[in-house]
Amino acid sequence: VGWWDHVGAAPKDPILGVTEAFLADTSPRKINLGVGAYRDDEGRPVVLQCVRGAETKLAGSQFLESLPNAVNTKLVEESVRLVYGKETDIVQERRFAGIQALSGTGACRLFAEFQRRFYPESPIYLPVPTWSNHHNIWRDAQVRVRTFRYYHPDSKGLYFGALMDDIKSAPDNSFFLLHPCAHNPTGVDPNEEQWREISPEFKVKNHFPFFDMAYQGLASGDIDTDSKAIKIFREDGHLIGCAQSFTKIMGLYGHRVGCLSILSVDENQAIAVRSQLQQIARAMYSSPPVHGSLLVSTILGDSQLKALWEEEVKAMVARIIRMRAKLRESLEKLDSPLNWEHITNQVGMFCFSGLSPEYVDHLARKFHIYMTRDGRISMAGVTTSNVDYLANAIDEVTR
Numbered sequence: 001v002g003w004w005d006h007v008g009a010a011p012k013d014p015i016l017g018v019t020e021a022f023l024a025d026t027s028p029r030k031i032n033l034g035v036g037a038y039r040d041d042e043g044r045p046v047v048l049q050c051v052r053g054a055e056t057k058l059a060g061s062q063f064l065e066s067l068p069n070a071v072n073t074k075l076v077e078e079s080v081r082l083v084y085g086k087e088t089d090i091v092q093e094r095r096f097a098g099i100q101a102l103s104g105t106g107a108c109r110l111f112a113e114f115q116r117r118f119y120p121e122s123p124i125y126l127p128v129p130t131w132s133n134h135h136n137i138w139r140d141a142q143v144r145v146r147t148f149r150y151y152h153p154d155s156k157g158l159y160f161g162a163l164m165d166d167i168k169s170a171p172d173n174s175f176f177l178l179h180p181c182a183h184n185p186t187g188v189d190p191n192e193e194q195w196r197e198i199s200p201e202f203k204v205k206n207h208f209p210f211f212d213m214a215y216q217g218l219a220s221g222d223i224d225t226d227s228k229a230i231k232i233f234r235e236d237g238h239l240i241g242c243a244q245s246f247t248k249i250m251g252l253y254g255h256r257v258g259c260l261s262i263l264s265v266d267e268n269q270a271i272a273v274r275s276q277l278q279q280i281a282r283a284m285y286s287s288p289p290v291h292g293s294l295l296v297s298t299i300l301g302d303s304q305l306k307a308l309w310e311e312e313v314k315a316m317v318a319r320i321i322r323m324r325a326k327l328r329e330s331l332e333k334l335d336s337p338l339n340w341e342h343i344t345n346q347v348g349m350f351c352f353s354g355l356s357p358e359y360v361d362h363l364a365r366k367f368h369i370y371m372t373r374d375g376r377i378s379m380a381g382v383t384t385s386n387v388d389y390l391a392n393a394i395d396e397v398t399r
């Protein structure tokens with residue numbers, strides 16, 4: 001028997017598989033609504049002006065060796081300020097353990113490893129549904145994965161009562177993964193009042209809140225508003241874990257910039273936790289790449305570039321909101337027998353359309369429109385010139 005003869009092909013990733021199918025399609029009408037990457041109204045990928053500005057500022061600087069500690073620290077501090085506020089005492093009093101991570105995925109993976117090392121018996125509770133990779137990440141870190149109810153398919157909104165019941169019935173001291181804004185894939189977030197009910201229940205149960213923040217700003221268009229949930233937990237005195245990704249919010253897809261931060265009771269605890277996170281990272285990939293991290297810390301540390309970035313985030317969100325309104329309007333104009341209010345109620349990059357896997361397959365076969373089989377539409381792929389075609393296709397397959 002030869003080496004690797006027993007290795008079969010891994011199942012296709014549901015999101016990456018959509019891109020593959022899209023690329024193989026030769027129709028000029030084809031639309032990729034699978035991957036959640038921002039596109040402009042011509043369907044082109046976008047390099048933000050703030051990123052170009054940071055590139056100009058950085059041009060000529062030489063960082064051929066891995067990141068000097070000071071640069072790394074800057075990225076982490078700026079990231080933590082982005083979540084907790086500019087003047088947060090967390091940074092002043094150094095009550096956080098933060099580490100640059102390989103974007104949001106890497107931050108989640110580091111946290112999962114850390115969780116397993118120090119709480120090997122504790123499960124992580126993931127919302128139903130969630131970004132499919134959450135399941136892979138915690139499974140590969142050998143953490144037991146449980147789920148809690150989150151979304152109701154009939155109302156296409158939050159299943160709040162069930163969510164609260166599941167928080168209450170989970171064993172004390174469980175880990176919970178929460179999306180602070182622009183929940184992927186549903187686009188459904190708890191409102192402020194509901195967060196204010198969730199947080200105290202976490203206190204009662206002593207659950208650990210881990211926030212996966214991949215879309216700060218992309219829900220409301222405002223960076224501060226979108227971290228409201230985390231700030232509410234913070235006011236209630238939780239020691240929060242937070243994964244941040246700069247992939248979508250700065251359009252840095254391939255650069256893989258992110259941050260993992262864990263609040264601590266004091267600076268000594270922060271030092272201990274941080275050293276453990278560094279040790280985990282050291283054995284996995286040693287240190288993260290330099291360039292993207294410099295771009296982010298340059299933007300966040302420069303008031304002009306930061307203001308420009310915030311405007312660009314607003315513009316991305318405004319375009320997505322326009323496309324939501326247009327898609328719903330087009331479907332209603334066609335006298336679709338179905339209710340499409342959720343298209344405009346949901347927020348962020350995705351619309352959880354409610355289309356069944358059969359409808360999704362039909363859209364691909366007949367109309368060359370590609371999305372994940374859970375019916376998630378990446379609104380960023382919808383443009384002025386394809387929205388009517390999309391509405392017609394959805395109307396036709398759902399009749």
Ligand code: PLP
Nearest residue numbers: 103104105131184212214245247
């Ligand atoms: N978390 C959520 C909820 C996401 O939707 C994504 C990306 O789709 C990520 C994390 C990871 O993104 P990245 O690793 O590209 O930063």
